[in-house]
Amino acid sequence: MTMNQPQPESAPRVRPDRAVLARHLDAVRITGRVATPRENNLAHIGRFLAQERQFDFGVSLSREWTEDEVFDLMVGRVGISDDRRFVEGVDTISAEKCIDALDRMRSVLLEVVEARGAILFATGHPAGLLPVHQAVAAWAESRGATIAGLRVDERSEPLWVSAPVGGDVRRMDRVHVWHQHGGLPHTHFAEPMLALLEALQSTGEGTPDLVVADHGWAGGAGTSGLRTVGYADCNDPALFVAEAQGQVDVAVPLDDNVLPQFYEPLIDYVIGSTA
Structure with missing residues (x-):
């Protein structure tokens, strides 16, 4: 192909069946038995409630939460194990809860797109989610x-971005991404x-x-009063609490750092047309 020849158009995206998507998500460990360990999930609940930087995602608490309340929220919205005696090992994300949230995200996106609104995209996980945001944008x-x-x-x-x-x-x-020292770091910062x-x-x-983001990009936007949807892992309680508090419209539970190509069927489900 020469430089003057027209480039071939990419094939239109077709929205996969829900059951097909669920099987794929579990197979590549976007959901199901994910790579994030249980001990990490439990530790991050406490660090979020302590409002530690990088664990708070910029999310302000509108009321007092207990660790048990956040644990129950993560069971209900993410699908981590509800066994409180389980403190170490492989934890889970529910494919059904992920797809339910993707449905809600799609509805918000369609509403804003059909109104020809302005949408801001950002990611704190460029090695995994950047291609997802780029495709949706x-x-x-x-x-x-x-x-x-x-x-x-x-x-x-x-x-x-100001110090520190x-x-x-x-x-x-x-x-939008955060750059430092010649690279694009994974970051939880809201700054x-x-x-x-x-x-x-x-x-x-x-x-x-609308803001479509993840990590502190989403938490900072939602807490600032912007309509926000985003993705969050099972060790990211901040965005699910923000959703429960009404600061974030939709938090989609998934493993946010598998190989980028594994997200292709998920992208098809969000923006693809019905066959």
């Missing part, structure tokens, strides 16, 4: 939505999102109609 833009966020042109300046976090926010193919929102306000671009 491209679909939303193709349907008439505006992709909100940093201006990307020859006049753009770095958007620095540091680094800067970058926009890569419609999706990159807060810096981005402040910058959008200061330039007069305003706030987006």
